[in-house]
Amino acid sequence: MSHPRVDRDALAADLERARTDFHQLLNTTGSDEWKALSNGTRWTNEELLFHMVFGYMIVQKLLILRRVLARLPAGVGRANARFLNTATVPFDWVNFHGSRVAARVYNRRRMGAKMDRVIASLQRSLRSESEANFALAMPYPNRWDPYFQDSMTLADMYRYPGRHYDHHRLQLTTTGARER
Template identity: 45%
Template sequence: MDPEEICSELDRVRADFRDLVDTATIAELRQPSDGTKWTNEQLLFHMLFGYLLVRNLRLLVLAFARLPDGASRRFATLLNAGTRPFHVVNYLGSLGGARVLGYSGMERLMDSVITGLQKSLRRQSPASLDQGMHFPLGWDPYFKEVMTLRDVYHYPTQHYDHHRRQLTLASTRRD
């Protein structure tokens, strides 16, 4: 994908996230999602968290791209060894995120993070977008063994779309 296609995806997600939060009732947001242990509001926070994660992942890719390939391979191996604790922290972190931020806070944070990612993406050269590093495959089904910076910018939208299908909000049933 080229940077403008990724930016368009990000615009779509920004509008969709706002629509999901704005049109859902409190009762719907507190209902269980489909296929996860989270409620809809907890899953929405988890979907936002994917974008927050990318702010840091992109910096890791740029740093490891300057090192020998073996460095990121060893780092990914180390992270894979911590897959179980990562999943526990990932799960627990989403339990209270929506309650701490509030729904309008989640919308503002999603807007801010997406705006920042778009600005950062547009500043990248084609060469930097093609730099990559090894990733821990056990952490997420959308992680690939080697991901480029371009892949990392695209990743949270894949993650978002996957989890969006698990929401049980009335608005998602008519899509």
């Protein structure tokens, strides 16, 4: 069966766009802006910047899960997505507080290097995926994030972190974020 080819170059370019932009944000955030509250979240700018990296980190883990579940009977994937949706409240708690705590470890001095490593890993994974894998879809917990869909292909998974990044970028209250 023939499937439309996925534009890997566009997916790779979007990963690189975010990586480059992230470094620009880190370099232009003033010393008084790191601890300032972001717009529309309970995070500081520093915590939100880490959360933007976390969006890429979660995709690394979801790609592993996807490789396993996409090859199992469809009912297994649907059951997994239903189970994960039932865990939305604890996920939201971990997502919020985890980003707060992790921003202390991957702070302004370390999160740029973390972003570089995560993007490099995703770029390697993107290059190594077979065309057939891009056609496989699996159910996802659509209540975890507004950019998660009921069913997502591999290409959707590579698009997700850029959408998540852009959404949260608009919530930053830093000078660099406003200059775009």
